[in-house]
Amino acid sequence: MAVAEQTVNEVGSAAPVRSEWRLAWLRLRRNRAAMAGLGVLAVISLAAVFADLLATESDRHFDILSQGLPPLSERLEPIDDWRPWAQRHVLGTDDIGRDVFTRIVRGARISLRIGFSAVSISLVVGSVLGLTAGYFARWPDMVISRILDVMLAFPGLLLAMTVVASIGPGLNNAMIALGVAGVPFYARVVRGTTLAARDLTYVRAARAVGMSDLRIMLRHILPNVVSPILIMATLGLGGAILAAAGLSFLGLGAESPSPEWGLEVAKNRHLLRSLWWITIFNGAAIAVTVLSINLLGDGLREALDPQASSWSH
């Protein structure tokens, strides 16, 4: 009876842990690659958040005398600092004597911010469009789907470049451009899922009860969309970071003193023979971040949608 009493108190308590999500988490935990990805991503995120604590100096600080020092070289002048790694240029210095480690750590902040913002823009706008098109069908669907078709006809990066070209270069504009370029993908997935969910019996039941369209969309249809969108967003995050680096590389994203990774690769690629560490470490930062996100995304897909995954452990 004690058990019964206890459960009564839990009646409808806000969002209890759903077995569905618990199961997904258990599946994800068994996937080593995904957990490694999650771990690396966590480290990078922490580094980005605590960049000021980790980096030894300002990313603008330069010292003409210590230019072009290879990784692990000691500082020319010892500084008074509590951090053990501060006495060395762990990843070397660049051609005007800036500490590469400092700049990479600060660059993580930029890259993650750009990735999350671009994905958020795509996700929110795409979900609203997809839900509207899928739920109301008929003419809203016609209008929205045709616009999406046109957007999909352009390669993503090209579309982003067009947007940047029209609103001007810069990090924020690149972010918006990538967000816009991603909208059709999210909108299509949400629309498809909504179309399928719209005819579920419990959605019809909700209509029979007399619920408003908005409530049906948010409470009964949107939850079906969450897992495919979560997978897409995770994989899209890596893509957005990569694309942002690409835009910066092409001179359409971050601008010069910024420690953005793609920009650093572009600026220093002519020094690849002599000061290889600048390009290599920035490039590696991009690669490791994107790889870890993709591993996590693949793992999420298998965990959330076990039937769709081609092979499972």
Add this chain to the structure above:
Amino acid sequence: MTTSAHPPADAAPATGAAANANGAASNGALLDVRQLVKYFPVTRGAIIRRRVGWVRAVDDVSFSISAGETLGLVGESGCGKTTTGNAVMQLEPPTSGEVVFEGRNLLKLDPSERRKARRRMQMIFQDPYGSLNPRMSVGKIIEEPMYVHRLHASRKERRDRVRELLELVGLSPWHAARYPHEFSGGQRQRIAAARSLAVEPSFIVCDEPVSALDVSIQAQIINLLRGLQDRLGVAYLFIAHDLKVVRHISNRIAVMYLGKIVELAGSDGLYDRPLHPYTRALLSAVPVADPEIETRRKRIILPGDVPSPVNPPSACRFHPRCPWAQARCADEEPKLTAVDGGRQVACHFWREIEDSGGVPPVAPSEALRAG
């Protein structure tokens, strides 16, 4: 037996009320369906859609249901019974006709008014596995309609009501914290019943509520629905294809064939003395639980399949399969007319058929060959 447990606080214009704003006069029935028509367009072409025809799912159906009454609606798959239910519930807007519920024509209400009217009419679906949102606890599922219609002021009142409803349908209050997947089909149908009762409806459309259940569970749910009717005075439109189930719960039964009602009668009258040839054929298909009778029993076996509702037969839609069909049946459509005992039948020759003892003149296949 009207509502005692159902305080019709802001109940719509009382059932007996005279004409209202919509100009729809009420004849005392709770629900009055008049000349209901639902056609679905058949289209061809991917880019430029052309309409090439109509599926005449429901074609000129009229019936009425009084408070606290059960009208059974039977017919084989694809005859339009579910579409009729959906059209009455306004889940699929009818092509034409009137659905007058509690004195108001639902087709003429604007969407927000119609949503409010939904409070008084609810639906129980065929598939108990699909009709409950798997992501919501049972308590939430039952509470949501009350919240949507602002029925109880506080959460606590709503929660109390959820417990009350769970007990009413034979579950326990602590089931509220559970999720639908933890329940069997029969239990889920009880939950669906509790959800529909949450907003104190006067009318519930039951769309094959027991077809998806084990036979052993069917009786439980039927008895539950009957019990609820006795206590709360709700009226049912009970859609089913199982004749025995329908007989058990219905006061009156309407038999549908290819989008039309062919016979409407009190349930005992219909079973003891079917008038329409299609009803006769349907009833003759019900097996009898006595092998002696079962082996000697005459069955009327209809030739062919149900014709397509896109292109239904002329005049009487049943004539190509009817053992008693005559030339007139292909030319003149029999209207659903009142015959003795308050029943209605749509057949030119029901009296002749009854006088002949209900034995088919020749096997219809032979008749076809001869013609």
